[in-house]
Amino acid sequence: MTAREEEDTVQTILVVGGGYAGFYTAWKLEKKLRRNEARVVVVDPRPYMTYQPFLPEVLSGSVEARHAAVSLRRHLRRTKLIPGKVVAVDHEHRTAVVRPADGPEFAIGYDIIVVTAGAVTRKLAIPGVAEQAIGMKHVEEAVAIRDRLLTAFDRASALEPGPLRRKLLTVTFVGGGFSGVEGFGELLSLGTSLMRTYPELDPAELDFHLVEARDRILPEVTDGPGRWVVRSLEKRGAHVHLNAQVVSATDGHVVLSTGEEFDSDLIVWTVGNAANPMVRSHTDLPIDERGMLVVRADLRVGTESEPVPDAWGAGDDAAVPDLAADQPGAFTVPNAQNAVRQGKLLAKNIVATLRGRKAKQYVHHSLGTVATLGLGRGIFQYRRIVIKGLAAWLMHRGYHVLAVPSWERKIRVLAIWLTAFVFGRDIVSLVSVQDPRQAFRTDGEPGEPSLRLEHAHRA
Incomplete structure (x- = not known):
């Protein structure tokens, strides 16, 4: 069997999103999967996972911006990384549509999907x-x-x-x-x-x-x-x-x-x-009235009576039942504590099911x-x-x-x-990096002064 034929027989695990839950799922899968047991593909438009609890300290300069970003390529060495955004999922045919930063959209096939696309900022139609x-x-x-x-x-x-x-x-x-x-x-x-x-x-x-x-x-x-x-x-x-x-x-x-x-x-x-637009409107996977992915306690997509084969979900775009809560019907809070732990368990559960073992339920008591x-x-x-x-x-x-x-x-x-x-903090502003060509375009162009020198001298 050639290397290409061997690769074609290996199952593909597609991870949609490289945030907390997606990164930890792929990271742990790399460590737990045997050689040629499955290959992992992560699709995310950014080349890093943002450690969001550090963002407030990035604001104040207490943490360097790059230190709040965890490089996907540096830490996911055995994972195929595709820079782009999954814009649609057709799970019935095990196909996802990827929109890269450049070039046309393309379809990617998979055997198992992990939806960890994350939520988006909730916007309101307020003028300005x-x-x-x-x-x-x-x-x-x-x-x-x-x-x-x-x-x-x-x-x-x-x-x-x-x-x-x-x-x-x-x-x-x-x-x-x-x-x-x-x-x-x-x-x-x-x-x-x-x-x-x-x-x-x-x-x-x-x-x-x-x-x-x-x-x-x-x-x-x-x-x-x-x-x-x-x-x-x-x-x-x-x-x-x-x-x-x-x-x-x-x-x-x-x-x-x-x-x-x-x-x-x-x-x-x-x-x-707010609910991720792809999850809410462009997938045949089940969602609830909030536009969240319907997920069981073991992180499989679906319900206890109707699980969806080969589909898993976690993180901010998934309605994960909170088994540690006092009231029935509660869902886990969309925060870093839960996303990290869900990602780790999700990797364990996928490996367990590949080897014919039972998946474990997610239970986390807040720290x-x-x-x-x-x-x-x-x-x-x-x-x-x-x-x-x-x-x-x-x-x-x-x-x-x-x-x-x-x-x-x-x-x-x-x-x-x-x-x-x-x-102390570094207080140098580098706002010009948001428009790096401005100096190149305008240097050497003094413009027309609004106040003549002779008037200034009189003043």
């Missing part, structure tokens, strides 16, 4: 949001937010006090969930510390707004710790708007449902997740909730145990340096933390 806001789901967005704030300080320092300067120093986060509060706290910490290096600016001009539609923030913690977080942010000069919604953000002019209005140069959108609120500030809750301040912040850092995959990433993150502890 699509044009003004930045999401906070990817490394590129976190870098852009940080650079925008640093550049705003530079621009504001050259202006006289007034409306434009106030707008440049005003930041708005929409969404009081986990990522929104962490990002808000970290960026507030950066903005406050920057004031020491800009004597031209008045600290009172720095204006941070957190807008949440519900009557509380951080639904992952109980009411008491949630109220403490609000008080902590307000003591640091932030404005927390509860029971408020953004009704307009045209040209950066933010209008809230409470009647409050203000201009904001930087608007960050963190209102939660608690820990959040960073800025340098040296945090909150941790496990049942009735609540830890606040520096101790919780250290717990946050300790947990995530252990949780980020690979020793290479752990060491890099520790190194940047130690460097920042000694020398």
